[in-house]
Amino acid sequence: MSTIHFFDANKSSSGSLGNLEKTINLQHLLEIPLRSRNQKWVADFLDNIDECNLQLAEPEVAVANDSFAYMNARTVDPETNFKAFVIRNELDRILSNGFGLVINAHKDQPDWIFSHGDLLNLKLRNEFYTDDSAFSEHGKDFVLPKDEKVLVGQPSEEILPAQTRTHIREFLAYSGMNNGKVMLIARNYDDDSTMTQDLIFNITPKMLATQDAYVQVMNTISWFLPRHYSIAGVDELSVESGFEQI
Structure with a gap:
């Protein structure tokens, strides 16, 4: 160290x-x-x-x-x-x-x-690690079909506190991304037993020099967040609305 x-x-x-x-x-x-x-x-x-x-x-x-x-x-x-x-x-x-x-x-x-x-x-x-939550399972490829009905909004303070937003925003600015945005999407939102959610950032590999650089950025964002959160990067132009400044 x-x-x-x-x-x-x-x-x-x-x-x-x-x-x-x-x-x-x-x-x-x-x-x-x-x-x-x-x-x-x-x-x-x-x-x-x-x-x-x-x-x-x-x-x-x-x-x-x-x-x-x-x-x-x-x-x-x-x-x-x-x-x-x-x-x-x-x-x-x-x-x-x-x-x-x-x-x-x-x-x-x-x-x-x-x-x-x-x-x-x-x-x-009130616990370091959470096993059961509404967030999607890790390790699955994130795909957002155009015809899929999803609920889009901003993560609440209980999910993404203002202080955490600041840390992520400052990291992204340090990495050369001054327009970092985020949204929360929910799938199957009509049924609480099957509903899943994901944190989505307007960050894609083409915004960085290499795929490794993109992975490092996403890993750093993950480090600031609870481990059970699922995050993904989506091109801002591919969604009609939902993104707001981090």
Whole structure:
């Protein structure tokens, strides 16, 4: 990781203590070797990490190999003196800065890495990861037939908060796209049991130099969003209406 210094731990941390029981639970969980960490371990880890006492490490924020900025937190011994860093208490500040969060980056392999979207999902849905939602399944090719009836509108604040829009808009502008637009489409909207939705951006491969560059742009947008969201890029001229500025 490379270091950046625009997060002042002394000024920003609330310093209020988290849940001591969860801190001890987490300590025991991290004593389990990586090879022995199963799905139950993952569930227990996620149940405890958000309210336990952590500590900001040095550097407080670093840019990882994936080019995203992460706050750098590490676990602590409950018997030592430290300034507490509790994810729940610092969540708004982390999100406002557009960061992700890494746990114990000083190890050969970090114990966990949260994308910005994982933390956003904690804010929006009170969980890091959502399994069941109205969003389309990942991995399927996105096709929007002209004769298909779809409901088109703008994603609500509960789906795409203004702050997240800002982060994505600034990223797109940095990438040379100053006219980023978005819309939300719903299919099969007459039946709640079969309705699916997708976030659509006016970004297509022809707007970038290479297909790889396009994939990187879409992957970066995804990093800012909860993992269960399905996103796609569509030529703005191919739809009659629905797109609005991000």
